[in-house]
Amino acid sequence: MSLRRQFVLVFVFFSLVLTALGGLIAWLEASRALEEELDEKLRWVAGAAAEVGFDPDFLRSFQPGSEYTLEWTSQYERLRRLQRWVSAAYIFDRESRALVTTEGPDALPVGTPIFFLDLYPEELERAWEEGDASTPLFPGLDGRYYKYGLVRVAGSDVMLAVLMQTDYLAPLNALRQRILYGSVIAAVLAAALAGLMATTVVGPLERLSRVALRIQRGRLTEPVKVEPGEELGRLSRAMERMRVGVVQRDEQLRLMLAQVAHEIRNPLGGLELFASAAMDSEDPDERNRLLGRVRYEVEALNQIINDFLTFARPMEPHAQLHDVRLPLREAAELAEGEVARRGGTLSLELPPEELMAQADPDHLKRIVLNLVKNAAEVANVIEMRARSTRGEVEIVVRDNGPGIATTLRDRVFEPFVTDKEKGAGLGLAIVKRLAEANGGRVTLMPYDPSHGAGAEFRLYFRGADDIPATGTNPLADDGG
Numbered sequence: 001m002s003l004r005r006q007f008v009l010v011f012v013f014f015s016l017v018l019t020a021l022g023g024l025i026a027w028l029e030a031s032r033a034l035e036e037e038l039d040e041k042l043r044w045v046a047g048a049a050a051e052v053g054f055d056p057d058f059l060r061s062f063q064p065g066s067e068y069t070l071e072w073t074s075q076y077e078r079l080r081r082l083q084r085w086v087s088a089a090y091i092f093d094r095e096s097r098a099l100v101t102t103e104g105p106d107a108l109p110v111g112t113p114i115f116f117l118d119l120y121p122e123e124l125e126r127a128w129e130e131g132d133a134s135t136p137l138f139p140g141l142d143g144r145y146y147k148y149g150l151v152r153v154a155g156s157d158v159m160l161a162v163l164m165q166t167d168y169l170a171p172l173n174a175l176r177q178r179i180l181y182g183s184v185i186a187a188v189l190a191a192a193l194a195g196l197m198a199t200t201v202v203g204p205l206e207r208l209s210r211v212a213l214r215i216q217r218g219r220l221t222e223p224v225k226v227e228p229g230e231e232l233g234r235l236s237r238a239m240e241r242m243r244v245g246v247v248q249r250d251e252q253l254r255l256m257l258a259q260v261a262h263e264i265r266n267p268l269g270g271l272e273l274f275a276s277a278a279m280d281s282e283d284p285d286e287r288n289r290l291l292g293r294v295r296y297e298v299e300a301l302n303q304i305i306n307d308f309l310t311f312a313r314p315m316e317p318h319a320q321l322h323d324v325r326l327p328l329r330e331a332a333e334l335a336e337g338e339v340a341r342r343g344g345t346l347s348l349e350l351p352p353e354e355l356m357a358q359a360d361p362d363h364l365k366r367i368v369l370n371l372v373k374n375a376a377e378v379a380n381v382i383e384m385r386a387r388s389t390r391g392e393v394e395i396v397v398r399d400n401g402p403g404i405a406t407t408l409r410d411r412v413f414e415p416f417v418t419d420k421e422k423g424a425g426l427g428l429a430i431v432k433r434l435a436e437a438n439g440g441r442v443t444l445m446p447y448d449p450s451h452g453a454g455a456e457f458r459l460y461f462r463g464a465d466d467i468p469a470t471g472t473n474p475l476a477d478d479g480g
Helices: 003-052 056-060 070-084 115-119 121-130 169-216 230-280 284-312 325-341 361-376 406-411 427-437
Strands: 088-093 098-101 132-134 145-152 158-165 320-323 345-349 356-359 381-389 392-399 441-444 456-462
Touching (some): 003 169, 056 070, 056 158, 070 088, 115 121, 121 145, 121 158, 169 230, 320 325, 325 361, 325 381, 356 361, 356 456, 361 392, 361 456, 427 441, 427 456
Parallel strands (some): 345 381
Antiparallel strands (some): 088 158, 145 158, 320 356, 381 392, 392 456, 441 456
């Protein structure tokens, strides 16, 4: 089912339930109140007549055949005057035998059982015990509804029953029709409102859905328009960031493929050249020299492939709290020989006490090695030092080379950004990814003339004071 149809159905259902339920409650409450008012009116009319109009001792004296006496006739005429307010009236004794009724002596003579009273035994019993009662509504032969009011005459064993028409049902029926019509109108208005709201919500969602399909099909040049509204606007901006991210990743992939082809082609050309020369040479020393160059080019090619694989594969650190002095010493020992071959010096300054940080030791060593090797290509003095500061472990790698060009400083950690003739430009990108994968960060310090030329990189990892309680994942707490 479409979202638009769900909107309409929910709104219509809600409006029908609200109006119908509210109308039903109002109708039931009005019916109850009106029926209570009618009962009160019945008791008032019958009670007034019973208290001031009739003498129970006089009424009990009537016997069959008293219908045409002057005394009976006077009571009959008095009872008939009640018909200004009621439809019929009956006076009877405990055996439900008629004494005086508005139906006349021919229809109900004195002593005749009033059989309709047999239909209301509970109400009749309550009237004898409590003094008054009223019967439920019942339909008459004319299609109208009636009810009886029962009142004891002066607390005696004589009862007065009056029959009254319930004229309040007509307005109640009219109210019920209005409730029905109101529910229909409310449902129509709700459907129109739901359609309007669905258009304002579903329309942008459909447009964003088409945008998602467009991105999925590779049409990435057209930006995502920001939709109105807070939630839809946030969604459209997120989709625009996704589009830009996809474009950037595609661009990085194209650059990577081009760089891979370029970086691999150069060593392959050298390999072909040196291998051919070695095959043609008859001098053993020259052949060994050429094979050494082949081996060097193979190592360079292998290093390029390793850099690309390191950058492309997911970073899965095995972070642990450890003394970073050990991996820093190992990195310095591995890099010291290469730095020395280039005619440079490498110094390492570490504190005498333990320097605990949360990181993968192998990753930390790889990060520092990359920074030192980059520095060794352009500088002859490289300094490494580490210390604890503000709950973090700070590792500094500084050189005396020409520094980073101003045009590249803001993009130095992006992949394939380099000012060197050789290399894929992945070293610092790998450093950044490894540092962030371990919950750390790396920064290039601003150029400081007081320290001379050169580049200074600083790494920061969480120290022992910043480690969460045992049993928690320290990297999961901050999304690392």
